[in-house]
Amino acid sequence: TIDPDRLWRSIMETAAIGGTPKGGINRLALTDRDRQVRDWLKSACEDLGCTVTVDEVGNMFAVRPGRLDVPPIAVGSHLDTQPTGGKFDGILGVLAGLELLRTLDEAGYETNAPLMLVNWTNEEGSRFSPAMLGSGVHAGVFDRAYADSRTDRQGVTFGEALDEIGYRGPAKVGSTAFSAMFELHIEQGPILEAEEKAIGVVTGVQGMRWYEIALTGREAHTGSTPMSQRRDALVGAARIIGAVEAIARTHPPGVGTVGLVEVGPNSRNVIPGHVFLTVDFRHPDDAALDVMEKALFATVEEAGRASGLEHALRQVWNSPAVAFDPALVDAVRRVADGLGLSWREIVSGAGHDAAYVARIAPTTMIFVPCAGGHSHNEAEATSYEECRVGAQVLLAAVLDHDRR
Amino acid sequence: TIDPDRLWRSIMETAAIGGTPKGGINRLALTDRDRQVRDWLKSACEDLGCTVTVDEVGNMFAVRPGRLDVPPIAVGSHLDTQPTGGKFDGILGVLAGLELLRTLDEAGYETNAPLMLVNWTNEEGSRFSPAMLGSGVHAGVFDRAYADSRTDRQGVTFGEALDEIGYRGPAKVGSTAFSAMFELHIEQGPILEAEEKAIGVVTGVQGMRWYEIALTGREAHTGSTPMSQRRDALVGAARIIGAVEAIARTHPPGVGTVGLVEVGPNSRNVIPGHVFLTVDFRHPDDAALDVMEKALFATVEEAGRASGLEHALRQVWNSPAVAFDPALVDAVRRVADGLGLSWREIVSGAGHDAAYVARIAPTTMIFVPCAGGHSHNEAEATSYEECRVGAQVLLAAVLDHDRR
Ligand SMILES: NC(=O)NCCC(=O)O
Ligand SMILES: NC(=O)NCCC(=O)O
Numbered sequence: 001t002i003d004p005d006r007l008w009r010s011i012m013e014t015a016a017i018g019g020t021p022k023g024g025i026n027r028l029a030l031t032d033r034d035r036q037v038r039d040w041l042k043s044a045c046e047d048l049g050c051t052v053t054v055d056e057v058g059n060m061f062a063v064r065p066g067r068l069d070v071p072p073i074a075v076g077s078h079l080d081t082q083p084t085g086g087k088f089d090g091i092l093g094v095l096a097g098l099e100l101l102r103t104l105d106e107a108g109y110e111t112n113a114p115l116m117l118v119n120w121t122n123e124e125g126s127r128f129s130p131a132m133l134g135s136g137v138h139a140g141v142f143d144r145a146y147a148d149s150r151t152d153r154q155g156v157t158f159g160e161a162l163d164e165i166g167y168r169g170p171a172k173v174g175s176t177a178f179s180a181m182f183e184l185h186i187e188q189g190p191i192l193e194a195e196e197k198a199i200g201v202v203t204g205v206q207g208m209r210w211y212e213i214a215l216t217g218r219e220a221h222t223g224s225t226p227m228s229q230r231r232d233a234l235v236g237a238a239r240i241i242g243a244v245e246a247i248a249r250t251h252p253p254g255v256g257t258v259g260l261v262e263v264g265p266n267s268r269n270v271i272p273g274h275v276f277l278t279v280d281f282r283h284p285d286d287a288a289l290d291v292m293e294k295a296l297f298a299t300v301e302e303a304g305r306a307s308g309l310e311h312a313l314r315q316v317w318n319s320p321a322v323a324f325d326p327a328l329v330d331a332v333r334r335v336a337d338g339l340g341l342s343w344r345e346i347v348s349g350a351g352h353d354a355a356y357v358a359r360i361a362p363t364t365m366i367f368v369p370c371a372g373g374h375s376h377n378e379a380e381a382t383s384y385e386e387c388r389v390g391a392q393v394l395l396a397a398v399l400d401h402d403r404r
Numbered sequence: 405t406i407d408p409d410r411l412w413r414s415i416m417e418t419a420a421i422g423g424t425p426k427g428g429i430n431r432l433a434l435t436d437r438d439r440q441v442r443d444w445l446k447s448a449c450e451d452l453g454c455t456v457t458v459d460e461v462g463n464m465f466a467v468r469p470g471r472l473d474v475p476p477i478a479v480g481s482h483l484d485t486q487p488t489g490g491k492f493d494g495i496l497g498v499l500a501g502l503e504l505l506r507t508l509d510e511a512g513y514e515t516n517a518p519l520m521l522v523n524w525t526n527e528e529g530s531r532f533s534p535a536m537l538g539s540g541v542h543a544g545v546f547d548r549a550y551a552d553s554r555t556d557r558q559g560v561t562f563g564e565a566l567d568e569i570g571y572r573g574p575a576k577v578g579s580t581a582f583s584a585m586f587e588l589h590i591e592q593g594p595i596l597e598a599e600e601k602a603i604g605v606v607t608g609v610q611g612m613r614w615y616e617i618a619l620t621g622r623e624a625h626t627g628s629t630p631m632s633q634r635r636d637a638l639v640g641a642a643r644i645i646g647a648v649e650a651i652a653r654t655h656p657p658g659v660g661t662v663g664l665v666e667v668g669p670n671s672r673n674v675i676p677g678h679v680f681l682t683v684d685f686r687h688p689d690d691a692a693l694d695v696m697e698k699a700l701f702a703t704v705e706e707a708g709r710a711s712g713l714e715h716a717l718r719q720v721w722n723s724p725a726v727a728f729d730p731a732l733v734d735a736v737r738r739v740a741d742g743l744g745l746s747w748r749e750i751v752s753g754a755g756h757d758a759a760y761v762a763r764i765a766p767t768t769m770i771f772v773p774c775a776g777g778h779s780h781n782e783a784e785a786t787s788y789e790e791c792r793v794g795a796q797v798l799l800a801a802v803l804d805h806d807r808r
Pocket of ligand 1: 089124125132188349350351352627673
């Protein structure tokens with residue numbers, strides 16, 4: 001049985017690293033705050049006698065030996081956050097994994113397989129696009145050079161930032177193999193809470209695609225430039241923002257969002273000459289995403305023509321829909337039943353490291369509810385009890401798997 | 405006769421202070437670059453034996469004595485620029501004024517009235533809203549405390565920035581009186597070039613109003629938040645941006661622009677919870693601006709309702725339409741005729757310090773063309789010849805006025 005007090009304390013203790021006045025966390029990937037929480041995790045794992053290795057893209061692996069010389073069973077998630085993120089997204093998965101190691105240590109329990117706790121680098125994709133970059137490199141979806149070359153909006157590369165915080169390790173990417181991975185995570189959506197289920201048995205992850213759009217018009221004076229002679233990049237952007245919403249609504253249960261907009265020169269009395277914006281489309285059905293993508297391309301063409309803009313549109317990320325390993329999904333279902341918990345099957349709306357890890361090892365996820373479904377929000381809230389239940393299911397599922 | 409080479413050299417010399425790779429200038433008000441160009445102007449004026457005084461909001465006044473003990477005749481404009489501004493906007497008016505002083509000095513010409521060259525603070529309104537702030541304080545439209553309290557988007561106040569660059573002077577605002585002001589400026593619009601006129605005889609300035617809108621929705625995950633449960637502040641903003649354009653087009657010759665947008669938290673996979681945007685409406689008829697304003701208020705209500713947003717909308721600036729002094733307008737017309745130049749009457753689409761100064765002294769303006777009407781753009785271009793003609797008309801108009 002895990003110790004829910006100890007788990008909660010570790011969540012609150014690390015939440016102070018980048019803690020915001022509104023009770024959230026601002027701990028973007030590869031910032032000094034990310035380094036601090038990594039240092040914290042490293043020393044917590046070493047205190048348990050685990051060996052911590054770091055790979056070339058900063059993924060951290062802490063191993064607790066087992067009885068047999070076989071590949072470990074992995075648990076984990078990520079410790080980076082959104083700029084105005086919550087205290088649980090990713091963090092619960094890592095700290096519940098730590099709690100699992102601590103519980104086994106205290107009980108003197110020896111597993112058959114070694115256990116491995118993983119902290120994946122840059123899962124959020126907020127500072128460096130795309131999301132799930134560390135797990136993606138591990139799974140061979142991206143190569144190391146690609147990761148190193150990603151730049152944040154200030155022009156700092158992933159590689160520079162990683163070196164800066166001292167978390168480029170010697171382990172070759174992908175060299176730290178494991179036989180299976182279980183990732184505990186908050187749902188980040190409203191379904192479990194609405195249906196009063198304690199556990200989400202996650203069967204897969206929907207498809208997701210990211211796009212970058214650059215619009216170029218002509219900077220001009222807002223007062224002396226007639227409406228008919230304008231090439232206003234922001235007017236074009238507004239049309240695209242509206243269309244992204246409309247495209248998503250006409251392809252249920254798809255979703256579409258423009259999350260980031262940069263306007264140049266961004267001065268009250270200058271007609272915007274440049275706009276950079278991003279689009280995030282998701283759908284459980286990859287074919288529907290193809291249709292949504294076509295509609296986006298047509299929209300950008302049309303908006304460019306209507307406002308006299310040059311435009312560049314590119315897909316920068318495509319993570320197809322993922323189905324998790326049936327045997328592991330079964331194990332989670334069995335464990336939830338065994339503990340007498342209410343559960344439902346669910347497809348994740350959010351991307352997770354498990355989605356990429358599933359390409360190279362049997363993988364699944366366990367969801368717990370979060371209040372109102374609010375996530376990527378400082379008000380994100382999962383209760384003490386929900387955290388306890390999630391960690392307990394994680395422990396039980398891992399031991400169930402280890403026994404087979 | 406002014407020396408066009410010397411004028412052009414001074415334009416190019418000061419253009420290096422904040423010069424951009426694309427040939428423009430980035431010299432926001434009260435930055436260190438603004439200090440540098442102020443220092444340059446001060447020493448250039450002192451080299452001519454002029455007395456330079458600075459008032460409490462940083463307006464600079466350089467006086468060349470005349471034969472009589474009467475209030476001076478003023479010329480001038482501003483040396484601050486947009487973040488991606490051109491080499492002529494405001495600058496031509498100040499440096500042509502300097503050229504006028506240099507020409508009279510060289511010729512040993514003694515005017516009846518003293519002449520005064522003015523550099524007004526924060527005309528652009530880009531760093532500190534509203535525009536024409538220094539001349540507005542001078543004219544009693546704003547008080548000094550209001551100016552001091554204006555903040556840039558980083559939270560620095562006008563007062564702090566002014567103290568920082570050391571340009572808060574001892575002269576009480578409004579104490580440096582003058583009997584008339586002539587402001588030479590580039591048109592910043594396409595009319596003179598299209599009609600092949602050398603000079604715009606400016607009869608007034610259109611009305612202009614600025615608004616600030618803050619929209620608050622709810623930050624949420626882009627993947628796991630159903631379309632029906634979103635409160636996306638950017639979707640609301642897009643609707644407003646589109647409506648501002650539509651409102652302007654239905655009130656010709658009015659113009660409407662959203663120039664500045666800030667999105668929070670501005671992350672690709674977070675539904676925007678906050679958007680701040682600005683609106684700039686202009687029309688030669690203040691009654692039409694009332695109608696446009698009403699339509700804006702209705703739009704913001706509706707956009708807020710449609711996306712479930714809290715919204716705050718306020719008018720932050722209202723500069724009514726201005727008619728310049730008929731006698732001075734006549735003087736410019738007479739001088740243009742006398743020099744055999746083509747000219748037309750024109751109402752300024754852009755705001756100018758002259759618009760506020762007109763409240764306290766007879767005032768007018770002289771326009772010269774700029775290529776394509778492009779302004780508030782690094783590519784802004786007025787030719788050597790156009791600068792020469794403008795400065796010559798300025799000199800002739802001032803001397804004409806001085807003789808009466
Ligand atoms: N779990 C999570 O929020 N991941 C970030 C990647 C995404 O889904 O956008
Ligand atoms: N002349 C000029 O560009 N002034 C800035 C104020 C405005 O018109 O927006």
